[in-house]
Amino acid sequence: MITLRIEHPVPSFEAWKAAFDSDPMRRKESGVRRYRVLRPLDDPKYVMVDLEFDGLAEAEAFRASLRVLWGRVEGTVMRSPKATILETMDIQAY
Secondary structure, X not given: OEEEEEXXXXXXXXXXXXXXXXXXXXXXXXXXXXXXXXXXXXXXXXXXXXXXXXXXXXXXHHHHHHHHHHHHHEOOOEOOOEEEEEEOOOOOOO
16 A cells, blocks of 8 residues: 655645535546545644555656645645655555
8 A cells, every 4th residue: 555645734624624525636537546634633733645646657657746736836825845755565454
C-alpha cells in the first residue's frame, strides 16, 4: 500500500473541508482507494490527509496534479502544503 500524506495549515477548517469535499482532483478516478482526514487536537487550523493508492505511479501522478492545483489556491484555503509518498511497511490491529 502506498500513501500520499498531505499536510498544511488552513485559515478555516470549514472552508478547506468544503473545498476538499468538492473533490476537484476526482480522487476515485485518480486511483485513490481510501482517504483519511486528520487534525491535531491542539491545532484546529492544521490538516493532514492520507490518500491510499495501489501503486507508486498513481501516487506520483496525483502529487504532480496536486502541485498544479496548489499553485492556484495557496493562500486562500491552505498555505505551505507538503506532500510525502510513504510505503506501508507493517500494520497490526489489536
